[in-house]
Amino acid sequence: MVLLNPIVPTDPGVTRQVLADHPNLMMVSFRFDEGAEGLLHQHPHVQATFVKSGRFEFTVGDVKEVLGPGDSIIIPSNQKHGCICQEEGELIDCFTPRRDDFV
Known part of the structure; x- marks a missing residue:
């Protein structure tokens, strides 16, 4: 059974929706x-x-890279990162273990 979680605002112009969660993912x-x-x-x-x-222009550590539809990236544990949206869009993020601060 799939339960849809609420869409919540995070930063200005950004919303988050948990799609699936388990303690490990x-x-x-x-x-x-x-x-x-x-x-x-x-x-x-x-x-x-x-x-x-x-x-999206991603910054991971000291590296900047622009990613578009179909692109993906892995961000290691404890690596400083962020992004700037250049064209309205959606990111699907997977975290391991689960981000307990999101539930």
Whole structure:
């Protein structure tokens, strides 16, 4: 059975919806308005991000890269990272272990 979790605002122009979660893994949709930012941060979770739509400039450590639909990236544990949305879109993020702060 799939239960849809609420869509919640995070940063200005960004919303988050938990799509699935288990103590070992979590999948989350983030929707961004053009110009919105995922502020630089870090966490102990390994993160895999898939660009479902839009264009995003990602910063991971000292590296910047623009990703578009179909692109993906792995962000290691405790690596400082963030993104700027260049074209309205959606990211699908997976975290291991689960981000307990999102539930």
